[in-house]
Amino acid sequence: MNQYEMWDKHNFVKVRNLVLSRLVMFNARKGGEPARLTVHEWREAITGTWIDPNLIERINDPMEEYLIDNLKLAYQVEKGSRKLVPVLFPKDTLDPISKLLEERINCNVAEDNIFLFLNTGLSIDHASGYHCLKTIVYSCPNLQQPHLLFADKFRHRVSKSFAQLDLPAENREMFYRHMGHSEAINKNVYQCPLAVNEITRVGHFLLNTVDA
Known part of the structure:
Protein backbone atom coordinates (compact mmCIF):
# COMPACT_ATOMS: atom_id res chain seq x y z
CA MET A 1 0.00 0.00 0.00
CA PRO A 146 -7.62 -23.16 1.16
CA HIS A 147 -9.32 -24.87 4.12
CA LEU A 148 -5.95 -26.34 5.13
CA LEU A 149 -4.72 -22.84 5.96
CA PHE A 150 -7.31 -22.25 8.68
CA ALA A 151 -5.86 -22.03 12.18
CA ASP A 152 -6.74 -25.49 13.52
CA LYS A 153 -5.55 -27.31 10.38
CA PHE A 154 -2.34 -25.31 10.30
CA ARG A 155 -1.66 -25.94 13.99
CA HIS A 156 -2.04 -29.64 13.30
CA ARG A 157 0.44 -29.47 10.43
CA VAL A 158 3.02 -27.52 12.44
CA SER A 159 2.72 -29.91 15.37
CA LYS A 160 3.18 -32.93 13.12
CA SER A 161 6.27 -31.36 11.56
CA PHE A 162 7.69 -30.64 14.99
CA ALA A 163 6.99 -34.17 16.15
CA GLN A 164 9.42 -35.48 13.53
CA LEU A 165 12.34 -33.44 14.83
CA ASP A 166 14.96 -34.92 17.13
CA LEU A 167 15.24 -32.22 19.77
CA PRO A 168 16.21 -31.98 23.45
CA ALA A 169 13.41 -32.29 26.00
CA GLU A 170 13.62 -28.64 27.01
CA ASN A 171 13.08 -27.52 23.41
CA ARG A 172 10.04 -29.74 23.14
CA GLU A 173 8.60 -28.40 26.38
CA MET A 174 8.96 -24.84 25.10
CA PHE A 175 7.09 -25.77 21.95
CA TYR A 176 4.30 -27.48 23.88
CA ARG A 177 3.84 -24.41 26.06
CA HIS A 178 3.74 -22.18 22.99
CA MET A 179 1.12 -24.34 21.33
CA GLY A 180 -0.92 -24.44 24.51
CA HIS A 181 -1.09 -28.17 24.99
CA SER A 182 0.74 -30.77 27.01
CA GLU A 183 3.33 -33.26 25.83
CA ALA A 184 0.75 -36.03 26.26
CA ILE A 185 -1.67 -34.31 23.88
CA ASN A 186 1.11 -33.67 21.42
CA LYS A 187 2.08 -37.35 21.45
CA ASN A 188 -1.45 -38.70 21.24
CA VAL A 189 -2.86 -36.27 18.69
CA TYR A 190 -0.08 -34.81 16.62
CA GLN A 191 2.74 -37.34 16.48
CA CYS A 192 1.15 -39.62 13.89
CA PRO A 193 4.35 -39.64 11.77
CA LEU A 194 6.14 -41.33 14.66
CA ALA A 195 3.95 -44.37 14.03
CA VAL A 196 5.79 -44.81 10.73
CA ASN A 197 9.10 -44.80 12.59
CA GLU A 198 7.69 -47.36 15.05
CA ILE A 199 7.06 -49.72 12.13
CA THR A 200 10.09 -49.05 9.94
CA ARG A 201 12.70 -48.79 12.70
CA VAL A 202 11.49 -50.65 15.79
CA GLY A 203 9.68 -53.20 13.65
CA HIS A 204 12.81 -53.80 11.58
CA PHE A 205 14.86 -54.32 14.74
CA LEU A 206 12.34 -56.77 16.21
CA LEU A 207 12.12 -58.79 12.97
CA ASN A 208 15.88 -59.17 12.84
CA THR A 209 16.31 -59.85 16.55
CA VAL A 210 13.23 -61.66 17.89
CA ASP A 211 12.17 -63.52 14.72
CA ALA A 212 15.66 -64.28 13.46
Whole structure:
Protein backbone atom coordinates (compact mmCIF):
# COMPACT_ATOMS: atom_id res chain seq x y z
CA MET A 1 0.00 0.00 0.00
CA ASN A 2 1.32 3.45 -0.93
CA GLN A 3 2.57 5.23 2.19
CA TYR A 4 1.17 8.53 0.85
CA GLU A 5 -2.30 7.13 0.18
CA MET A 6 -5.08 8.47 2.37
CA TRP A 7 -6.43 5.73 4.59
CA ASP A 8 -10.08 4.99 5.19
CA LYS A 9 -11.95 2.21 6.95
CA HIS A 10 -11.47 -0.18 4.01
CA ASN A 11 -7.69 0.27 4.00
CA PHE A 12 -7.63 -0.17 7.75
CA VAL A 13 -9.61 -3.42 7.67
CA LYS A 14 -7.51 -4.83 4.83
CA VAL A 15 -4.20 -4.25 6.60
CA ARG A 16 -5.64 -5.38 9.93
CA ASN A 17 -6.77 -8.66 8.36
CA LEU A 18 -3.40 -9.22 6.71
CA VAL A 19 -1.35 -8.56 9.83
CA LEU A 20 -3.60 -10.57 12.13
CA SER A 21 -3.57 -13.49 9.68
CA ARG A 22 0.21 -13.31 9.55
CA LEU A 23 0.43 -13.56 13.34
CA VAL A 24 -2.03 -16.44 13.53
CA MET A 25 -0.09 -18.42 10.93
CA PHE A 26 3.38 -17.54 12.17
CA ASN A 27 2.56 -18.52 15.75
CA ALA A 28 0.41 -21.50 14.73
CA ARG A 29 -2.14 -20.20 17.18
CA LYS A 30 -5.90 -20.29 17.36
CA GLY A 31 -7.27 -17.26 15.56
CA GLY A 32 -8.91 -15.84 18.65
CA GLU A 33 -5.65 -15.53 20.58
CA PRO A 34 -3.68 -12.91 18.62
CA ALA A 35 -7.01 -11.19 17.90
CA ARG A 36 -7.37 -10.44 21.63
CA LEU A 37 -4.00 -8.72 21.93
CA THR A 38 -4.25 -5.31 23.53
CA VAL A 39 -2.35 -2.14 22.67
CA HIS A 40 -0.71 -2.37 26.10
CA GLU A 41 0.57 -5.88 25.37
CA TRP A 42 1.90 -4.70 22.01
CA ARG A 43 3.79 -1.86 23.67
CA GLU A 44 5.29 -4.32 26.14
CA ALA A 45 6.55 -6.33 23.16
CA ILE A 46 8.07 -3.32 21.41
CA THR A 47 9.83 -2.09 24.54
CA GLY A 48 11.10 -5.57 25.39
CA THR A 49 9.36 -5.69 28.77
CA TRP A 50 9.62 -9.46 28.99
CA ILE A 51 13.27 -9.67 27.90
CA ASP A 52 15.97 -9.66 30.58
CA PRO A 53 18.81 -7.45 29.25
CA ASN A 54 21.31 -9.32 31.44
CA LEU A 55 20.49 -12.53 29.58
CA ILE A 56 20.79 -10.76 26.22
CA GLU A 57 24.34 -9.76 27.06
CA ARG A 58 25.30 -13.41 27.52
CA ILE A 59 24.15 -14.43 24.04
CA ASN A 60 27.01 -15.09 21.62
CA ASP A 61 25.32 -17.34 19.10
CA PRO A 62 24.75 -15.42 15.81
CA MET A 63 21.42 -17.13 15.14
CA GLU A 64 20.11 -16.35 18.61
CA GLU A 65 21.26 -12.75 18.23
CA TYR A 66 19.41 -12.52 14.92
CA LEU A 67 16.22 -13.87 16.48
CA ILE A 68 16.39 -11.44 19.39
CA ASP A 69 16.81 -8.56 16.93
CA ASN A 70 14.05 -9.65 14.57
CA LEU A 71 11.30 -11.01 16.80
CA LYS A 72 9.25 -9.24 19.45
CA LEU A 73 7.48 -11.11 22.22
CA ALA A 74 4.16 -10.33 23.85
CA TYR A 75 2.27 -12.25 26.51
CA GLN A 76 -1.49 -12.04 26.65
CA VAL A 77 -3.81 -13.35 29.33
CA GLU A 78 -5.68 -16.39 28.06
CA LYS A 79 -9.43 -15.93 27.88
CA GLY A 80 -11.14 -17.27 30.98
CA SER A 81 -7.94 -17.84 32.97
CA ARG A 82 -4.77 -16.18 34.22
CA LYS A 83 -2.51 -18.21 31.97
CA LEU A 84 -0.14 -16.17 29.82
CA VAL A 85 -0.12 -16.97 26.11
CA PRO A 86 3.05 -16.03 24.16
CA VAL A 87 2.75 -14.32 20.79
CA LEU A 88 5.79 -13.65 18.59
CA PHE A 89 5.81 -10.70 16.20
CA PRO A 90 8.03 -11.17 13.12
CA LYS A 91 9.79 -8.05 11.93
CA ASP A 92 7.57 -7.61 8.85
CA THR A 93 4.54 -6.96 11.08
CA LEU A 94 6.04 -4.12 13.12
CA ASP A 95 5.64 -1.22 10.68
CA PRO A 96 2.12 -2.24 9.57
CA ILE A 97 0.98 -2.42 13.19
CA SER A 98 2.45 1.00 13.91
CA LYS A 99 0.58 2.31 10.87
CA LEU A 100 -2.68 0.78 12.09
CA LEU A 101 -2.27 2.56 15.41
CA GLU A 102 -1.40 5.81 13.68
CA GLU A 103 -4.44 5.69 11.38
CA ARG A 104 -7.04 4.85 14.00
CA ILE A 105 -8.11 8.44 14.23
CA ASN A 106 -8.95 8.51 10.50
CA CYS A 107 -10.77 5.19 10.31
CA ASN A 108 -13.86 5.43 12.51
CA VAL A 109 -12.64 3.43 15.48
CA ALA A 110 -13.48 3.92 19.13
CA GLU A 111 -10.87 5.89 21.04
CA ASP A 112 -11.39 3.76 24.15
CA ASN A 113 -10.98 0.41 22.36
CA ILE A 114 -8.08 -1.34 24.10
CA PHE A 115 -7.49 -3.98 21.43
CA LEU A 116 -4.67 -3.93 18.89
CA PHE A 117 -6.78 -5.53 16.14
CA LEU A 118 -10.03 -3.82 16.81
CA ASN A 119 -13.31 -3.65 14.93
CA THR A 120 -14.27 -0.43 13.19
CA GLY A 121 -17.61 1.38 13.49
CA LEU A 122 -16.87 2.63 17.03
CA SER A 123 -16.95 -0.92 18.37
CA ILE A 124 -15.14 -1.62 21.64
CA ASP A 125 -14.53 -5.26 20.68
CA HIS A 126 -11.67 -6.97 18.84
CA ALA A 127 -11.80 -8.43 15.34
CA SER A 128 -12.50 -12.10 14.74
CA GLY A 129 -9.26 -13.92 14.01
CA TYR A 130 -11.14 -16.69 12.24
CA HIS A 131 -12.98 -14.36 9.89
CA CYS A 132 -9.91 -12.22 9.19
CA LEU A 133 -7.88 -15.29 8.24
CA LYS A 134 -10.74 -16.72 6.19
CA THR A 135 -11.05 -13.45 4.27
CA ILE A 136 -7.35 -13.41 3.43
CA VAL A 137 -7.17 -17.09 2.51
CA TYR A 138 -10.11 -16.92 0.13
CA SER A 139 -8.77 -13.75 -1.48
CA CYS A 140 -5.61 -15.61 -2.58
CA PRO A 141 -5.92 -16.92 -6.15
CA ASN A 142 -5.25 -20.50 -7.24
CA LEU A 143 -5.24 -22.10 -3.80
CA GLN A 144 -6.22 -25.72 -4.28
CA GLN A 145 -7.06 -26.47 -0.63
CA PRO A 146 -7.62 -23.16 1.16
CA HIS A 147 -9.32 -24.87 4.12
CA LEU A 148 -5.95 -26.34 5.13
CA LEU A 149 -4.72 -22.84 5.96
CA PHE A 150 -7.31 -22.25 8.68
CA ALA A 151 -5.86 -22.03 12.18
CA ASP A 152 -6.74 -25.49 13.52
CA LYS A 153 -5.55 -27.31 10.38
CA PHE A 154 -2.34 -25.31 10.30
CA ARG A 155 -1.66 -25.94 13.99
CA HIS A 156 -2.04 -29.64 13.30
CA ARG A 157 0.44 -29.47 10.43
CA VAL A 158 3.02 -27.52 12.44
CA SER A 159 2.72 -29.91 15.37
CA LYS A 160 3.18 -32.93 13.12
CA SER A 161 6.27 -31.36 11.56
CA PHE A 162 7.69 -30.64 14.99
CA ALA A 163 6.99 -34.17 16.15
CA GLN A 164 9.42 -35.48 13.53
CA LEU A 165 12.34 -33.44 14.83
CA ASP A 166 14.96 -34.92 17.13
CA LEU A 167 15.24 -32.22 19.77
CA PRO A 168 16.21 -31.98 23.45
CA ALA A 169 13.41 -32.29 26.00
CA GLU A 170 13.62 -28.64 27.01
CA ASN A 171 13.08 -27.52 23.41
CA ARG A 172 10.04 -29.74 23.14
CA GLU A 173 8.60 -28.40 26.38
CA MET A 174 8.96 -24.84 25.10
CA PHE A 175 7.09 -25.77 21.95
CA TYR A 176 4.30 -27.48 23.88
CA ARG A 177 3.84 -24.41 26.06
CA HIS A 178 3.74 -22.18 22.99
CA MET A 179 1.12 -24.34 21.33
CA GLY A 180 -0.92 -24.44 24.51
CA HIS A 181 -1.09 -28.17 24.99
CA SER A 182 0.74 -30.77 27.01
CA GLU A 183 3.33 -33.26 25.83
CA ALA A 184 0.75 -36.03 26.26
CA ILE A 185 -1.67 -34.31 23.88
CA ASN A 186 1.11 -33.67 21.42
CA LYS A 187 2.08 -37.35 21.45
CA ASN A 188 -1.45 -38.70 21.24
CA VAL A 189 -2.86 -36.27 18.69
CA TYR A 190 -0.08 -34.81 16.62
CA GLN A 191 2.74 -37.34 16.48
CA CYS A 192 1.15 -39.62 13.89
CA PRO A 193 4.35 -39.64 11.77
CA LEU A 194 6.14 -41.33 14.66
CA ALA A 195 3.95 -44.37 14.03
CA VAL A 196 5.79 -44.81 10.73
CA ASN A 197 9.10 -44.80 12.59
CA GLU A 198 7.69 -47.36 15.05
CA ILE A 199 7.06 -49.72 12.13
CA THR A 200 10.09 -49.05 9.94
CA ARG A 201 12.70 -48.79 12.70
CA VAL A 202 11.49 -50.65 15.79
CA GLY A 203 9.68 -53.20 13.65
CA HIS A 204 12.81 -53.80 11.58
CA PHE A 205 14.86 -54.32 14.74
CA LEU A 206 12.34 -56.77 16.21
CA LEU A 207 12.12 -58.79 12.97
CA ASN A 208 15.88 -59.17 12.84
CA THR A 209 16.31 -59.85 16.55
CA VAL A 210 13.23 -61.66 17.89
CA ASP A 211 12.17 -63.52 14.72
CA ALA A 212 15.66 -64.28 13.46
